[in-house]
Amino acid sequence: MTxxxxxxxxxxxxxxxxxxxxxxxxxxxxxxxxxQIFVGVSAAYWFIFTIYNVLIPNLFDKLxxxxxxxxxxxxxxxxxxxxxxxxxxxxxxxxKYPIALMIGTTAGLSLVRFLETDVINQIIATMINPxxxxxxxxxxxxxxxxxxxxSGLVYFYFSKKHEGFTGGVAKxxxxxxxxxxxxxxxxxxxxxxxxxxxxxQFLLGxxxxxxx
Amino acid sequence: xxxKLPLLIAFCAGxxxxxxxxxxxxPFSQLSGTLESWFLIIAGFAIVLGQxxxxxxxxxxxxxxxxxxxxxxxxxISFAVMFLFGILFGMQRQAxxxxxxxxxxxxxxxxxxxxxxxxxxxxxxAAMFSLLAFFIASAAYRAFIARSLESTLLLSVSVLVMxxxxxxxxxxxxxxxxxxxxxxxxxxxxxxxxxxxxxxIIIGAGLGVIGSSLRLILGIERSWxxxx
Numbered sequence: 525m526t527x528x529x530x531x532x533x534x535x536x537x538x539x540x541x542x543x544x545x546x547x548x549x550x551x552x553x554x555x556x557x558x559x560q561i562f563v564g565v566s567a568a569y570w571f572i573f574t575i576y577n578v579l580i581p582n583l584f585d586k587l588x589x590x591x592x593x594x595x596x597x598x599x600x601x602x603x604x605x606x607x608x609x610x611x612x613x614x615x616x617x618x619x620k621y622p623i624a625l626m627i628g629t630t631a632g633l634s635l636v637r638f639l640e641t642d643v644i645n646q647i648i649a650t651m652i653n654p655x656x657x658x659x660x661x662x663x664x665x666x667x668x669x670x671x672x673x674x675s676g677l678v679y680f681y682f683s684k685k686h687e688g689f690t691g692g693v694a695k696x697x698x699x700x701x702x703x704x705x706x707x708x709x710x711x712x713x714x715x716x717x718x719x720x721x722x723x724x725q726f727l728l729g730x731x732x733x734x735x736x
Numbered sequence: 737x738x739x740k741l742p743l744l745i746a747f748c749a750g751x752x753x754x755x756x757x758x759x760x761x762x763p764f765s766q767l768s769g770t771l772e773s774w775f776l777i778i779a780g781f782a783i784v785l786g787q788x789x790x791x792x793x794x795x796x797x798x799x800x801x802x803x804x805x806x807x808x809x810x811x812x813i814s815f816a817v818m819f820l821f822g823i824l825f826g827m828q829r830q831a832x833x834x835x836x837x838x839x840x841x842x843x844x845x846x847x848x849x850x851x852x853x854x855x856x857x858x859x860x861x862a863a864m865f866s867l868l869a870f871f872i873a874s875a876a877y878r879a880f881i882a883r884s885l886e887s888t889l890l891l892s893v894s895v896l897v898m899x900x901x902x903x904x905x906x907x908x909x910x911x912x913x914x915x916x917x918x919x920x921x922x923x924x925x926x927x928x929x930x931x932x933x934x935x936x937i938i939i940g941a942g943l944g945v946i947g948s949s950l951r952l953i954l955g956i957e958r959s960w961x962x963x964x
Contacts, residue, residue, distance in 0.1 A: 540863060672936065
């Protein structure tokens with residue numbers, strides 16, 4: 525026999541799903557209610573998740589178990605508390621210092637890592653010789669790859685007006701970008717439809733028991 | 737002091753991270769490692785700040801009895817319930833202030849925090865994202881009626897990719913030569929024209945990030961200080 529708490533869980537899930545889907549008819553109290561519950565539960569989930577998986581193991585545990593070796597962690601702890609001061613308008617200026625450290629660290633890291641992975645590595649991957657590909661289809665594809673990457677980049681180059689030869693290349697770039705967006709759109713649609721199928725399976729199977 | 741010191745901190749942190757990439761030796765490697773672990777802790781506090789700020793906003797809306805305040809009360813209550821269960825009994829393998837709450841866990845089959853996560857949060861999230869399946873159909877219709885070369889291309893590619901990745905696409909083109917098989921066409925689109933477009937976006941965005949990072953480190957971009 526299925527126990528009470530499992531059945532209750534299924535009913536909660538089914539009502540939550542139907543409340544969210546009621547938006548397809550129009551904005552209504554059921555949707556608004558479910559939406560706000562989602563906001564509240566989601567915020568509390570990430571709050572608790574951060575405490576247990578980030579702050580306790582990286583800060584509190586280390587300070588409690590071996591303070592002498594980890595006393596320097598008091599600095600990020602203090603900066604973290606200064607960050608929380610942003611909640612009080614009178615002391616929100618204190619939050620500028622931890623934000624400064626985060627921005628500086630992120631900017632420094634991003635500059636080097638994006639340069640390496642997103643620029644240099646991508647350029648290297650595009651520097652291919654189609655004549656060495658071994659098959660006509662792959663060679664054709666590689667020519668498309670080179671032309672598409674260069675023309676796409678020309679489209680993003682705004683320091684020169686897009687007219688004449690530059691305009692023509694930029695227009696070719698738009699075509700490749702549209703193909704890319706189309707593929708992304710197709711995959712997004714498939715992912716969402718897969719979620720929809722999952723929801724229908726839950727409602728018709730777990731909840732109503734119509735699917736075996 | 738309120739503006740120059742943060743700019744100096746950002747500059748020093750940024751330069752240190754860059755130097756440690758080019759000079760991977762002590763003290764730079766050690767300093768950048770320390771800075772990264774500090775970053776993780778401060779980012780944790782930033783997430784907590786975000787949640788507290790959201791809670792404060794909802795509480796203010798309820799107290800000022802603004803429009804639809806009842807729904808904001810639902811958000812506060814759901815936050816409080818989830819938060820209390822998490823703090824008192826913990827989540828997954830982590831113990832809370834009152835331990836693991838074995839009695840309650842044995843009764844309902846999992847920790848209360850995990851029970852709400854599985855039976856409410858996951859369902860709400862899946863339902864919310866599955867809504868997009870319906871709106872995507874309307875977006876596709878709007879793109880079709882735009883009737884430009886770009887919109888036609890976008891939609892044709894998305895249809896080809898979707899059909900190529902489903903069994904019906906393969907079944908429809910089984911009798912045709914291999915180069916006309918929808919899965920093969922879809923794979924070709926993904927491997928070459930799509931990669932070309934993606935690569936242009938990645939390189940463009942990468943250059944943008946590098947420029948923005950430099951502006952931040954050098955203190956040219958100061959909007960994060962509050963518009964000054």
